[in-house]
Amino acid sequence: MSEIPEIPNIDAINWARQYGDEIIIRVYGEHYKGASVLIAQAYLKGWTYPELVKAIESNYSCPPDIAKTIASTEMTRAHTNAELMMEQRYFEMFGEHLVPIWKTCNDEHVCDFCRPRREQPITDDIYPPAHPGCRCMLSYISEGYLTPEQQEKWNNRPR
Numbered sequence: 001m002s003e004i005p006e007i008p009n010i011d012a013i014n015w016a017r018q019y020g021d022e023i024i025i026r027v028y029g030e031h032y033k034g035a036s037v038l039i040a041q042a043y044l045k046g047w048t049y050p051e052l053v054k055a056i057e058s059n060y061s062c063p064p065d066i067a068k069t070i071a072s073t074e075m076t077r078a079h080t081n082a083e084l085m086m087e088q089r090y091f092e093m094f095g096e097h098l099v100p101i102w103k104t105c106n107d108e109h110v111c112d113f114c115r116p117r118r119e120q121p122i123t124d125d126i127y128p129p130a131h132p133g134c135r136c137m138l139s140y141i142s143e144g145y146l147t148p149e150q151q152e153k154w155n156n157r158p159r
């Protein structure tokens with residue numbers, strides 16, 4: 001993901017504030033402690049992607065490519081968690097689960113881990129971003145919209 005959604009995403013903001021740093025330290029190291037605050041701010045203030053990259057770069061005096069990786073990967077993670085919370089609310093309201101689908105970019109740069117997951121229902125609790133620099137996305141759809149192949153995988157999921 002390289003663009004920040006235009007509407008402030010409250011779930012993503014809250015998630016980044018509460019849990020973001022634990023993951024950021026684990027993935028990128030102690031040096032980047034507090035970066036989740038910048039992710040939350042990006043959502044809150046509607047920063048563009050370059051603005052977020054700049055903020056990370058200047059706060060942590062890090063090379064632009066690291067700032068870019070953190071910005072896009074962690075925006076994706078905040079988005080995924082907002083989607084998970086949305087699905088939970090949907091389930092509470094309608095008593096029916098939506099199906100998580102793994103979306104990849106449509107280009108040749110998708111890695112060997114992510115490529116086989118393209119358009120597949122997620123049944124193993126692994127959600128994007130799969131790794132730093134992963135550009136995949138989580139998208140929920142209603143079970144009625146699954147293709148027969150997706151439906152079969154979804155029916156055979158471990159429960």
Ligand SMILES: [Zn+2]
Binds near residue numbers: 110111112113114134
């Ligand atoms: Zn990948």
Ligand SMILES: [Zn+2]
Binds near residue numbers: 111129130134135136
């Ligand atoms: Zn990926």
